[in-house]
Amino acid sequence: MGYRWYHANLSDWRSLTMLNAVGIDVSKGKSTVSVLQPGGTVLKRPFDVVHSSSSLNNLSRFIQHLDGETRVVMECTGRYHEPILHSLHDAGIFGSAVNPHLIKNFCSNTIRKVRSDPADSRKIVRYALDNRASLRQYSTMDTTRTQLKTLNSQMDFFTKQKVAARTNLISLLDMTYPGVNSLFSGPAR
Structure with a gap:
């Protein structure tokens, strides 16, 4: 033993x-x-x-x-x-x-x-x-996961930029042409 x-x-x-x-x-x-x-x-x-x-x-x-x-x-x-x-x-x-x-x-x-x-x-x-x-x-799956995370973060970044640009444009329109929103059929901003 x-x-x-x-x-x-x-x-x-x-x-x-x-x-x-x-x-x-x-x-x-x-x-x-x-x-x-x-x-x-x-x-x-x-x-x-x-x-x-x-x-x-x-x-x-x-x-x-x-x-x-x-x-x-x-x-x-x-x-x-x-x-x-x-x-x-x-x-x-x-x-x-x-x-x-x-x-x-x-x-x-x-x-x-x-x-x-x-x-x-x-x-x-x-x-x-x-x-x-x-x-x-x-593993190579980590590479796919990393690429998906990168694409997701880029999509979030560009979405935030788009929203910021739209908000800035609406603000500039309101300052230069008050009441211009009544000309558009969309929701009031």
Whole structure:
């Protein structure tokens, strides 16, 4: 009984150590990448990746060559994270974009406020290790959802502009031609 338990847990431990977590702190033109394994084993010190197709392809190849299962996590920062997620998805790598508020509140028990890209990427990679079971993988459906949200916000914006222009026109008509509304058959404005 003890022998089986030991070997079962030993194999679980080996599979756990083969789990890699990649944390990416996304900025406008570049991102900072950290790679850790459970227990805080640093596989690669934080390094920067420029948002060019060749650099993102190199990053994808680097992640694919890591031994074991790899999960990549980044903050959902406007639109800057999208090219990275697309590149990882096309390469068949698990990628997840997480709400920045969740990462900000994660492990905030330090006295010093260290704000640097390498420190942020290390915080993201620790979040990935602790929450690996609940991470939601990026899918192409996310692209469709993003496009629909963009179209909806543009429609709202143009509708508000149309209403504002109509209200302004009615106000100008009332100031320059009082009583002009009686010439139209529509409702009084």
